Amino acid sequence: MNGTAEDPWGRVADDGTVYVRTDTGERAIGSWQVGDPEGALTFFRRKYDAIALEVDLLASRVESGILAPDEAQSALRRERRNLENAQAIGDLAALAARLDALEAVIADRRAERRVERKRQVEEAREAKAAIAAEAETLSAGSDWRHGVGRFRELLDQWKALPRLDKATDDELWRRFSSARTAYTRRRKQHFSELNVRREDARQAKEEIAAEAESLADSTDWGRGTTQYRELMQRWKAAGPAARDVEDQLWKRFRAAQDRFFNARNATYAEQEAEFQVNLEQKEALLVEAEALLPVRDHRVAREAYRGLLQRWDEIGRVPRASVRAVEGRLRKVEDAIRSAESNEWRRTNPETRARANDTLTQLRNSIADLERELAKQQETGNAAGVRQAEEALNARRAWLAEVEKTLDEFSG
Numbered sequence: 001m002n003g004t005a006e007d008p009w010g011r012v013a014d015d016g017t018v019y020v021r022t023d024t025g026e027r028a029i030g031s032w033q034v035g036d037p038e039g040a041l042t043f044f045r046r047k048y049d050a051i052a053l054e055v056d057l058l059a060s061r062v063e064s065g066i067l068a069p070d071e072a073q074s075a076l077r078r079e080r081r082n083l084e085n086a087q088a089i090g091d092l093a094a095l096a097a098r099l100d101a102l103e104a105v106i107a108d109r110r111a112e113r114r115v116e117r118k119r120q121v122e123e124a125r126e127a128k129a130a131i132a133a134e135a136e137t138l139s140a141g142s143d144w145r146h147g148v149g150r151f152r153e154l155l156d157q158w159k160a161l162p163r164l165d166k167a168t169d170d171e172l173w174r175r176f177s178s179a180r181t182a183y184t185r186r187r188k189q190h191f192s193e194l195n196v197r198r199e200d201a202r203q204a205k206e207e208i209a210a211e212a213e214s215l216a217d218s219t220d221w222g223r224g225t226t227q228y229r230e231l232m233q234r235w236k237a238a239g240p241a242a243r244d245v246e247d248q249l250w251k252r253f254r255a256a257q258d259r260f261f262n263a264r265n266a267t268y269a270e271q272e273a274e275f276q277v278n279l280e281q282k283e284a285l286l287v288e289a290e291a292l293l294p295v296r297d298h299r300v301a302r303e304a305y306r307g308l309l310q311r312w313d314e315i316g317r318v319p320r321a322s323v324r325a326v327e328g329r330l331r332k333v334e335d336a337i338r339s340a341e342s343n344e345w346r347r348t349n350p351e352t353r354a355r356a357n358d359t360l361t362q363l364r365n366s367i368a369d370l371e372r373e374l375a376k377q378q379e380t381g382n383a384a385g386v387r388q389a390e391e392a393l394n395a396r397r398a399w400l401a402e403v404e405k406t407l408d409e410f411s412g
Contacts (some may be wrong), residue, residue, distance in 0.1 A: 010044065010089035014035040018044060020089050029087040038203045041089060048090030053094050055079055062102050062109070069110040076102055124161045124166055128172045137181035144187050151180050178226060197239055204238040212256035221264045228257055272319050279318040282326050289333040295340035302337055363400045370396060 006012075010020040016033045018040055019026040032040035058079055062072045076099060083095055131154050138147050158176065163169050208231050215231075218224040235253065240246055289308050295301045318326060370393040377385035 007041050007089055009091055012040045013147045023093050044089040048088035051082060051086055051088055052095060055098055059102055062105055063314050069106050069113055072106045125164055127161055132172050132175035135176045139179035144190055147183060198241050200243050201239045201242040205241055209249050209252040216256040216259040224260055240244040275317050275319045278315050279322050281315045282312060282318055286329050290332060293336050295336055298337060298340040298344055305337055360403050363396055367396045
């Protein structure tokens with residue numbers, strides 16, 4: 001081998017020995033006897049690059065949190081051993097510094113893990129305390145329908161949480177268990193008392209059903225209606241009896257009530273038949289009233305309408321379903337007479353007549369001007385001017401006819 005080859009981080013001696021430079025001096029890492037010394041440097045630089053790549057990969061996994069702290073620490077120790085006797089040329093101190101930095105990161109991750117574990121334990125403590133508190137609330141309440149299921153859900157939640165220190169876990173479990181036991185005891189007592197209340201309700205509703213049956217054939221419609229309303233209020237206030245008993249008593253009560261109200265409704269139906277005669281009379285009056293339309297003389301129409309209205313009131317009530325229809329037809333006649341009176345007032349208004357006369361004068365002057373303009377255009381042979389003058393003249397003459405018609409109505 002001829003000559004030497006050097007790198008900032010190592011060299012190849014004349015005898016082929018390869019050295020790497022470190023903070024503590026040079027260290028022999030191999031021998032290169034065949035080939036160009038520069039090839040030796042290239043070979044050992046590549047070995048350095050391979051070590052650097054492993055350090056980079058480790059750093060990436062540590063910094064991203066993929067590795068748990070214990071796994072990261074084990075991998076870090078392995079890389080340190082590889083680095084201590086590395087047969088490579090490069091900045092080994094920089095890689096060592098990189099590993100030192102990762103040591104600090106791992107320590108931080110371990111501290112974070114401790115904080116996270118502490119947080120999880122605290123959350124579990126809070127969750128179990130909340131479960132115990134909710135159990136105590138349920139135990140003091142009276143949700144007998146859903147409470148059992150909710151206690152079951154709370155127990156499942158408790159089992160899914162991690163254990164705490166023994167003293168805390170035992171205390172919270174004692175609270176939860178005691179609440180569940182107290183709830184179960186109170187629930188049993190509630191249903192025992194409920195059976196007693198249902199028996200009281202049965203007796204009360206049997207009395208109500210008997211009273212309803214005694215009223216079923218009454219013809220005192222007003223008093224009977226009031227009494228059935230009061231019986232219904234007592235029924236609701238009595239509370240529920242056992243389901244089968246409740247249904248049987250309700251059928252008795254409802255049958256008696258239906259018999260009374262069916263008889264009452266039949267009587268009212270007879271009254272409605274009488275009202276039907278009134279309806280026919282009012283419909284005949286409506287024919288007379290609608291014959292006043294269209295209104296030609298509002299004074300005559302108003303006088304006739306007053307007479308019709310007096311006869312209308314004397315006839316009396318009509319069936320409820322027909323009230324809106326007949327009243328609506330009568331209102332249309334009233335509205336037409338009122339409209340005619342309003343139109344008459346506007347027609348005889350002096351101010352309106354004066355405005356119409358002013359408009360008439362202006363139109364006649366405008367027509368005279370347009371007739372002169374038309375003659376002028378005809379003399380000059382201007383076809384476009386003639387057409388324009390004729391169109392304007394025709395429009396003014398049509399307008400004049402409308403205004404003259406309005407003035408004729410004012411004079412009528």
